[in-house]
Amino acid sequence: MLFPTQIVVTRELNESGHIWLRALSEKISIQEMENLVEKVRGLEGKFSRELADSVLEVSIQANEQRIEEWKGGGNMGPALMRLMQPELDILEKEAVQRGMERGMQEGMEKGIQEGIQKGMQEGMQKGVQKGMEKGMQKGMQEGVQTGIQKTIEILQDLGHENGKIVQIVKEKYNLTDEEIEKYINN
Known part of the structure; x- marks a missing residue:
C-alpha cells in the first residue's frame, strides 16, 4: 500500500458516541438526524458551529431523498423541521415569486389583448364618427360651392352683369369680393 488507509463502517458505530461520522452516511435515520440537529444547537462558538454546519450540510446532501420522503410523509420531528425551515422558507419565497411573475405576465398579456380589442373598437367608432363628420x-x-357656382351660371344665363351678380351672391352667401371673383372667373 502506498499510504495508510482506514475504513469506517458507519452502521457499526455507536450512535451516541459517533453521531458526527454516522451523519456522513447515506443511511441516517430520522432519529439520528434529529439528534444531530440538537447537538448542533447545543454547540457554542462560531468555529464549532461552522464545522457542525459543514457536517450537517454534507449529511443533508447525502440523505436528500430520505429527507424529501420524511417531509412528504409527515414523519419529520420538530427539531428537523426547524432545521429545514430556512430551506422551506426559500422554496416558499421562490414559489411566491414565480407565481407573481407568472400572474403578472398573464395579466399583462390579457391586458394588452383587451386593450388592443377595446382600442380598436373605440378607434373604429371614433374613426367612423370623425369620418362621417x-x-x-x-x-x-x-x-x-356647387350651389354658388350654379347660381352664378344661372344669373349669367339670365343676362345679369357681373356687378349685379356679385351683389346678389354677396347678399345670399355672405362672401367677400375676392371669393366671388374666384367663382365668376371659373
Missing part, C-alpha cells in the same frame, strides 16, 4: 362637412362645403 368630415364627410358631411366636406359634402356641405362642396354642396355650397
Whole structure:
C-alpha cells in the first residue's frame, strides 16, 4: 500500500458516541438526524458551529431523498423541521415569486389583448364618427360651392352683369369680393 488507509463502517458505530461520522452516511435515520440537529444547537462558538454546519450540510446532501420522503410523509420531528425551515422558507419565497411573475405576465398579456380589442373598437367608432363628420362637412362645403357656382351660371344665363351678380351672391352667401371673383372667373 502506498499510504495508510482506514475504513469506517458507519452502521457499526455507536450512535451516541459517533453521531458526527454516522451523519456522513447515506443511511441516517430520522432519529439520528434529529439528534444531530440538537447537538448542533447545543454547540457554542462560531468555529464549532461552522464545522457542525459543514457536517450537517454534507449529511443533508447525502440523505436528500430520505429527507424529501420524511417531509412528504409527515414523519419529520420538530427539531428537523426547524432545521429545514430556512430551506422551506426559500422554496416558499421562490414559489411566491414565480407565481407573481407568472400572474403578472398573464395579466399583462390579457391586458394588452383587451386593450388592443377595446382600442380598436373605440378607434373604429371614433374613426367612423370623425369620418362621417368630415364627410358631411366636406359634402356641405362642396354642396355650397356647387350651389354658388350654379347660381352664378344661372344669373349669367339670365343676362345679369357681373356687378349685379356679385351683389346678389354677396347678399345670399355672405362672401367677400375676392371669393366671388374666384367663382365668376371659373
